[in-house]
Amino acid sequence: MEEILHAEGLCKTFTLSRKQQKIERTTVKRKTAVDHLTFSAYRGEIFGLLGPNGAGKTTTLRMLSTLIRPDEGDAILDGCSVVNQPEEVRGKIGFLTSELKLEDFFTPNYLFDFFSRLHGVEEAVIRKRKERMFSRFGIDRFAEVKVANLSTGMKQKLSLVISLVHDPEIIIFDEPTNGLDVLTARTVTDYLQELRGDGKTIILSTHIFSLVERLCDRVGIIIDGHMTVCGTLSEVCDGIPLEDRFFNIYKEVKGGEE
Amino acid sequence: MKSNIWTIIKKEFARFFGDRQLIFTAVIMPGLLIYLIYSLMGTGINNMIADSENQQITLRVENMPESMNELMTSYICPFCKLETASFTQDDIDKLDSKDVNTLLVRFPADFDQQVEDYNSFETEEVPNIEVYYNSANMAVSAFKQKVCSDIMEYNRGYTINRVDEENPTQYDVADESIGAMIWSKILPMLILMMLFSGVMAIAPSAIAGEKERGTIATLLVTPMKRNELAIGKIVSLSCIALLSGISSFIGIALSLPNMISAEDANLGFDYTFNDYIALMFIIFSSVLIMASAVSLLSALAKDVKNAGTMITPFMLVVMLCGLVPLMQDGASESVTSYFIPFYNSIQAMTAVFAHDLNWGFVAVTLGANIIFAGIAVWGLTKMFNSEKIMFNK
Numbered sequence: 001m002e003e004i005l006h007a008e009g010l011c012k013t014f015t016l017s018r019k020q021q022k023i024e025r026t027t028v029k030r031k032t033a034v035d036h037l038t039f040s041a042y043r044g045e046i047f048g049l050l051g052p053n054g055a056g057k058t059t060t061l062r063m064l065s066t067l068i069r070p071d072e073g074d075a076i077l078d079g080c081s082v083v084n085q086p087e088e089v090r091g092k093i094g095f096l097t098s099e100l101k102l103e104d105f106f107t108p109n110y111l112f113d114f115f116s117r118l119h120g121v122e123e124a125v126i127r128k129r130k131e132r133m134f135s136r137f138g139i140d141r142f143a144e145v146k147v148a149n150l151s152t153g154m155k156q157k158l159s160l161v162i163s164l165v166h167d168p169e170i171i172i173f174d175e176p177t178n179g180l181d182v183l184t185a186r187t188v189t190d191y192l193q194e195l196r197g198d199g200k201t202i203i204l205s206t207h208i209f210s211l212v213e214r215l216c217d218r219v220g221i222i223i224d225g226h227m228t229v230c231g232t233l234s235e236v237c238d239g240i241p242l243e244d245r246f247f248n249i250y251k252e253v254k255g256g257e258e
Numbered sequence: 259m260k261s262n263i264w265t266i267i268k269k270e271f272a273r274f275f276g277d278r279q280l281i282f283t284a285v286i287m288p289g290l291l292i293y294l295i296y297s298l299m300g301t302g303i304n305n306m307i308a309d310s311e312n313q314q315i316t317l318r319v320e321n322m323p324e325s326m327n328e329l330m331t332s333y334i335c336p337f338c339k340l341e342t343a344s345f346t347q348d349d350i351d352k353l354d355s356k357d358v359n360t361l362l363v364r365f366p367a368d369f370d371q372q373v374e375d376y377n378s379f380e381t382e383e384v385p386n387i388e389v390y391y392n393s394a395n396m397a398v399s400a401f402k403q404k405v406c407s408d409i410m411e412y413n414r415g416y417t418i419n420r421v422d423e424e425n426p427t428q429y430d431v432a433d434e435s436i437g438a439m440i441w442s443k444i445l446p447m448l449i450l451m452m453l454f455s456g457v458m459a460i461a462p463s464a465i466a467g468e469k470e471r472g473t474i475a476t477l478l479v480t481p482m483k484r485n486e487l488a489i490g491k492i493v494s495l496s497c498i499a500l501l502s503g504i505s506s507f508i509g510i511a512l513s514l515p516n517m518i519s520a521e522d523a524n525l526g527f528d529y530t531f532n533d534y535i536a537l538m539f540i541i542f543s544s545v546l547i548m549a550s551a552v553s554l555l556s557a558l559a560k561d562v563k564n565a566g567t568m569i570t571p572f573m574l575v576v577m578l579c580g581l582v583p584l585m586q587d588g589a590s591e592s593v594t595s596y597f598i599p600f601y602n603s604i605q606a607m608t609a610v611f612a613h614d615l616n617w618g619f620v621a622v623t624l625g626a627n628i629i630f631a632g633i634a635v636w637g638l639t640k641m642f643n644s645e646k647i648m649f650n651k
Contacts, residue, residue, distance in 0.1 A: 068645040101471055105277065
């Protein structure tokens with residue numbers, strides 16, 4: 001198995017505003033979101049980061065996608081460091097999260113071309129890829145409709161397509177099925193499996209056990225910014241359903257605190 | 259790198275030119291509004307002047323002195339109906355009515371003698387002339403100004419006699435029109451304000467708006483360098499703001515004939531090709547520095563509304579810079595002035611409009627503004643790189 005992603009000792013802390021301190025009922029000014037996180041992902045697999053809300057999944061994915069910089073540690077994606085070569089990393093990954101929005105004013109057609117050009121894709125390739133992706137997701141009929149006028153599902157599909165305009169080797173998805181109706185969610189998960197079939201590596205974060213069980217080859221469970229368990233699905237589950245296994249681990253970690 | 263900048267510029271243009279409402283607010287409306295407002299103002303003023311010019315005014319002079327005869331009959335009389343007769347308090351009271359177009363002037367009975375005595379140091383008492391008029395009547399009021407200044411000129415001729423030897427003979431050597439003086443005081447501020455409003459109409463939405471809508475993050479996950487995004491944004495915003503400025507300029511140019519009546523030929527634009535070229539350079543670099551500054555503030559702001567709040571104090575400072583020419587006599591001669599952004603544009607434009615073009619100062623202005631725009635690109639790049647600024651809400 002070829003290691004395509006290796007995160008080593010990733011750390012990220014945030015300063016809490018007074019308002020946030022009040023909400024979290026704490027007087028501590030800094031909060032550690034990710035605490036020395038180390039894990040690897042291999043080419044052609046789907047790796048799932050599983051954890052409750054606020055565990056540090058999104059922060060980890062944002063560091064991997066170079067949107068934020070780790071305070072400590074580094075991650076090497078396909079030979080490039082997120083700390084030292086952020087532009088090269090961005091060229092190798094496709095990142096999709098609900099935070100990334102598309103301008104309402106433009107049409108899918110325009111946006112596909114625009115982002116392809118920013119990724120340096122050749123014009124002939126853009127045309128072919130657009131045709132294939134748009135028809136795969138049924139966007140072709142809405143190619144000239146402004147994003148503002150698209151349905152929520154169609155917007156999500158377009159965001160997915162836009163994040164993959166450059167055919168990246170590594171695809172990072174933050175909560176890929178969040179807020180999607182069952183049909184769109186199915187389209188997305190089917191496509192993720194298709195991408196794996198094409199040899200792409202997918203890193204996704206989720207708190208939905210069934211999604212991990214259905215899709216992921218390997219899984220890492222994050223609690224309070226720590227990687228508590230990491231391995232293949234069968235290794236992590238250890239013969240019991242993932243959900244039960246997760247609660248056991250959660251109790252082990254949190255039990256001491258309560 | 260070049261192609262990414264161009265891709266961003268094209269996208270900003272597509273966003274702008276694809277939005278009819280935005281084109282109307284940012285490009286068509288400024289010029290149209292200026293044209294309509296200035297034209298209406300000009301037509302109004304010209305009508306008032308024409309009205310007052312068409313009215314026949316009666317000038318009644320009591321005790322017309324011998325010495326004043328020529329002045330009155332040759333210089334003043336063509337503009338009025340001259341009567342030489344005495345008048346009473348009753349006549350003065352009648353002036354109260356706005357419809358009475360009469361100006362009453364009373365000389366002392368022995369005016370010429372009094373002037374002579376004053377000039378030969380026999381007395382210190384200056385001969386007193388009484389003028390009665392109704393200031394609410396515009397035509398009479400304007401005519402009174404003329405009569406008084408003519409009489410004063412005449413009067414001064416006498417008083418100056420006393421110090422004649424020491425009083426230097428004055429020659430006015432100014433070869434420029436009064437227009438140059440007026441334009442150099444007003445136009446730099448107007449141009450700066452128009453360009454600024456152009457930048458204000460688009461920049462906050464292009465940067466703070468993208469932050470607010472979450473679309474900037476989508477751009478930030480592409481392999482494009484942050485400085486390419488900064489340059490692309492600043493250049494495209496400058497170009498669009500320039501269009502807005504040009505629209506305002508056309509509005510002014512078209513309404514000028516309505517503002518200035520043909521008789522005031524002195525107020526005409528008499529600028530050379532070189533002046534226009536210099537002006538173009540100054541305006542281009544001013545737009546660049548404005549777009550840079552507003553982009554920086556917009557990037558710092560949380561949303562478009564916040565950007566507006568942050569830009570307002572800055573706009574007031576720029577406006578203050580625009581007021582400087584009103585308080586000074588001509589453009590600054592100190593080269594340091596041309597290193598300060600905004601102030602340098604104002605000074606350089608003042609010099610051009612005052613027919614005092616100095617290419618050295620224009621070059622310093624251009625250089626300084628480009629350097630500052632470069633610093634702004636660096637700053638904006640830093641901001642695009644800062645997760646705190648880009649993602650904190």
